[in-house]
Amino acid sequence: MRFVVTGANGCVGSHVVDALLGAGHRVDAWVREGADVSNLAGTRAEVVHADYRDVEGMKRLLRGVDAVAHVAGGGLARSKEALFDMNAGMTKRLLEACEVTLVGPRKFVFMSTVAAFGFRKGSAEEPPAPVSDYGEAKREAELSVLTMKHALDVSILRPPMVYGMRDTRLLPLAKAVKRGWHMHPVSGDRLYSLIHATDLAQAVTATFAWGLPSGTVWFPTDGEDHTQRDLAQSMMDGFEALGDSLKRRELTLGKGVLRIAAHINRATAKLRGTTPALHPGKLGDLLETDARCPPCLIAARIDWEPEKTLTQGMEETIAWYRDQGWV
Numbered sequence: 001m002r003f004v005v006t007g008a009n010g011c012v013g014s015h016v017v018d019a020l021l022g023a024g025h026r027v028d029a030w031v032r033e034g035a036d037v038s039n040l041a042g043t044r045a046e047v048v049h050a051d052y053r054d055v056e057g058m059k060r061l062l063r064g065v066d067a068v069a070h071v072a073g074g075g076l077a078r079s080k081e082a083l084f085d086m087n088a089g090m091t092k093r094l095l096e097a098c099e100v101t102l103v104g105p106r107k108f109v110f111m112s113t114v115a116a117f118g119f120r121k122g123s124a125e126e127p128p129a130p131v132s133d134y135g136e137a138k139r140e141a142e143l144s145v146l147t148m149k150h151a152l153d154v155s156i157l158r159p160p161m162v163y164g165m166r167d168t169r170l171l172p173l174a175k176a177v178k179r180g181w182h183m184h185p186v187s188g189d190r191l192y193s194l195i196h197a198t199d200l201a202q203a204v205t206a207t208f209a210w211g212l213p214s215g216t217v218w219f220p221t222d223g224e225d226h227t228q229r230d231l232a233q234s235m236m237d238g239f240e241a242l243g244d245s246l247k248r249r250e251l252t253l254g255k256g257v258l259r260i261a262a263h264i265n266r267a268t269a270k271l272r273g274t275t276p277a278l279h280p281g282k283l284g285d286l287l288e289t290d291a292r293c294p295p296c297l298i299a300a301r302i303d304w305e306p307e308k309t310l311t312q313g314m315e316e317t318i319a320w321y322r323d324q325g326w327v
């Protein structure tokens with residue numbers, strides 16, 4: 001089969017490209033003009049420049065494609081408008097390009113996030129209630145995907161925090177651990193679900209491979225509950241596996257500090273014309289003290305199982321950070 005992966009140069013996208021190639025498929029790796037494609041170095045995929053603002057252009061690129069893994073998007077944006085456009089807006093334009101192409105894709109997998117669900121404590125069947133701009137933008141995108149469920153075979157994945165090779169979001173925490181500080185944004189006891197990027201990529205290929213009913217939404221995780229303290233400890237273990245001997249002191253920032261930092265970040269980033277990693281539009285998710293996904297009931301039905309434990313996955317990640325010369 002011939003697949004398109006959007007956001008193919010990103011952390012998750014590049015792993016999805018690898019997983020689909022590994023399953024024997026042909027892959028068009030969509031990236032923006034001028035994007036950093038170092039994550040795709042040496043790939044057998046066809047790197048294709050796509051303009052996600054141009055529906056007609058995307059329609060042409062989708063000719064002869066069987067399926068789309070729509071991964072592009074995320075929570076890093078200069079403004080709320082940009083955040084909604086890069087998630088909800090882009091998804092709507094891409095779906096429009098899929099819908100009007102008779103020789104285009106029949107299957108569509110959307111990479112959403114647990115933030116679109118809003119960390120509800122009960123079952124996955126509860127109605128979504130996002131608590132951040134990011135979650136709301138992704139939920140809007142999900143609704144567009146679901147309206148297409150009779151025209152296309154659509155599925156939605158709502159992963160929790162992703163880590164692994166090619167991810168840089170956890171790098172600041174890893175750098176702090178290297179300096180002997182286990183930094184806890186809200187609390188050391190904050191509960192998480194996590195997933196390693198290669199396991200998430202395999203979850204995408206499994207979703208394509210197995211005939212789930214159109215409109216299926218599921219939560220791939222590593223199947224464990226983690227605390228913020230576990231995350232920092234796994235990083236410390238990763239450094240120690242490389243022969244480092246580190247101090248261990250805990251530092252909890254707390255909700256008030258995070259709120260102030262998010263607003264200062266946004267103001268300074270606006271002046272500098274940069275994109276802040278922590279901004280008020282993501283705060284709601286970060287302040288949740290229980291950020292776990294609901295239990296995953298789909299995994300068994302599609303014969304998918306996560307392979308990486310946090311200890312193994314983080315050891316690899318820290319070794320990769322070291323190879324890059326970052327820690």
Ligand SMILES: NC(=O)c1ccc[n+]([C@@H]2O[C@H](COP(=O)([O-])OP(=O)(O)OC[C@H]3O[C@@H](n4cnc5c(N)ncnc54)[C@H](OP(=O)(O)O)[C@@H]3O)[C@@H](O)[C@H]2O)c1
Pocket residue numbers: 006007008009010011012013031032035036052071072073074075085086090111112113114158159160161162163169
């Ligand atoms: N990382 C996580 O913890 C996590 C958790 C749950 C869900 N997700 C979802 O997984 C997806 C991939 O995340 P990631 O961690 O791989 O992030 P990433 O490494 O930052 O990659 C994001 C990708 O999306 C593209 N992109 C961003 N803004 C865009 C825009 N306005 N127009 C077109 N392309 C744009 C980027 O292209 P450029 O390189 O050109 O900017 C890049 O290819 C996102 O949809 C995210 O919401 C991530």
